[in-house]
Amino acid sequence: MKLVFTPNPEYIHKVLVTAQEAGVLNKLHMERQVPFDEDTEIWKYNPLGKVPSFVMDNGKPLFGGLLICEYLDSFNKTAPLFPKDDTRWDVRRQMITSDGVFDATTLIRVESWRDKAEWNVDYMVRERRKIMLALKLLNEDAKEWLKNPKRFHIAHVTTAGSLSYLSLRNPITDCKLEPGDGDWDWKKEFPVLGGWYDGILSRPSLAFRLAKEDIAAYPKA
Ligand SMILES: N[C@@H](CCC(=O)N[C@@H](CS)C(=O)NCC(=O)O)C(=O)O
Known part of the structure; x- marks a missing residue:
C-alpha cells in the first residue's frame, strides 16, 4: 500500500x-x-x-x-471507525462537516499567499463563514460526544485533525477578515468543542x- x-x-x-x-x-x-x-x-x-x-x-x-x-x-x-449501525449517518455528517473546516481553512490560506491587494476578500469571507457555522454545529455534536467518552469514530478523527490544523495555522487570526478576527480564539467561542478536543488528544493514535x-x-x- x-x-x-x-x-x-x-x-x-x-x-x-x-x-x-x-x-x-x-x-x-x-x-x-x-x-x-x-x-x-x-x-x-x-x-x-x-x-x-x-x-x-x-x-x-x-x-x-x-x-x-x-x-x-x-x-x-x-x-x-466507520459505524454500520443507526449512528452511521450522523457520524458521516459530522465527518463531512469537520473535513469541510479543514478544506475551508486551506482555501483561505492558499488565497492569502497572494499579495494582500489581490485577495478575493468576498471568497475568503465566504470560506470563513463555513468555518464558523461548521464549528457551531460541531460544538453541539460535542455535547453528545462528551456523554459517551469511550466511543471513538471517524468524525472524532476528522474533527481533531481539523482543529489541530486550525490551532497550528489559523487563517482567521492571520487574515483578519472581520472586526475582532485578530484575537479570535476558537476555544473561547466554542467551549464545548474545545473541552472535547483537549480531552481526546490523549488518545495515542491522535x-x-x-x-x-x-x-x-x-x-x-
Ligand atoms: N479534504 C481533502 C483535502 C485534500 C486537499 O485539499 N489537499 C491539498 C493539500 S496542499 C492539495 O493537494 N491541493 C492541491 C490542489 O488543490 O490542486 C482530502 O482529505 O482529500
Missing part, C-alpha cells in the same frame, strides 16, 4: 490515525509529492492533483482522504505525528 503525502503532515493526519487504529500503519509505503511543485508527479496517482493519494496492493488508485480512511478502516477487525526528520527522509519519488 502506498500513501502519497505532502511535507505538511496535517493533510494525512486522518489517514495515519485511521491506519494506526486499524493496525496497518507499518504496511504503508510513503511517497512525498508536493502538488503545487512544477515537477510534481501527483498527476500519475490522481487526476484531481491532490494529496492524500493512495495506491492499493493491487495497483489500483484511491484518492480523497475520507475514501482512503474508509479503505484502511476495512482492515480494522476490532473497533472499526497524538501520533510523523517526525520532522522522517518527513525529510522520505524520497520524493
Whole structure:
C-alpha cells in the first residue's frame, strides 16, 4: 500500500490515525509529492492533483482522504471507525462537516499567499463563514460526544485533525477578515468543542505525528 503525502503532515493526519487504529500503519509505503511543485508527479496517482493519494496492493488508485480512511478502516477487525449501525449517518455528517473546516481553512490560506491587494476578500469571507457555522454545529455534536467518552469514530478523527490544523495555522487570526478576527480564539467561542478536543488528544493514535526528520527522509519519488 502506498500513501502519497505532502511535507505538511496535517493533510494525512486522518489517514495515519485511521491506519494506526486499524493496525496497518507499518504496511504503508510513503511517497512525498508536493502538488503545487512544477515537477510534481501527483498527476500519475490522481487526476484531481491532490494529496492524500493512495495506491492499493493491487495497483489500483484511491484518492480523497475520507475514501482512503474508509479503505484502511476495512482492515480494522476490532473497533472499526466507520459505524454500520443507526449512528452511521450522523457520524458521516459530522465527518463531512469537520473535513469541510479543514478544506475551508486551506482555501483561505492558499488565497492569502497572494499579495494582500489581490485577495478575493468576498471568497475568503465566504470560506470563513463555513468555518464558523461548521464549528457551531460541531460544538453541539460535542455535547453528545462528551456523554459517551469511550466511543471513538471517524468524525472524532476528522474533527481533531481539523482543529489541530486550525490551532497550528489559523487563517482567521492571520487574515483578519472581520472586526475582532485578530484575537479570535476558537476555544473561547466554542467551549464545548474545545473541552472535547483537549480531552481526546490523549488518545495515542491522535497524538501520533510523523517526525520532522522522517518527513525529510522520505524520497520524493
Ligand atoms: N479534504 C481533502 C483535502 C485534500 C486537499 O485539499 N489537499 C491539498 C493539500 S496542499 C492539495 O493537494 N491541493 C492541491 C490542489 O488543490 O490542486 C482530502 O482529505 O482529500
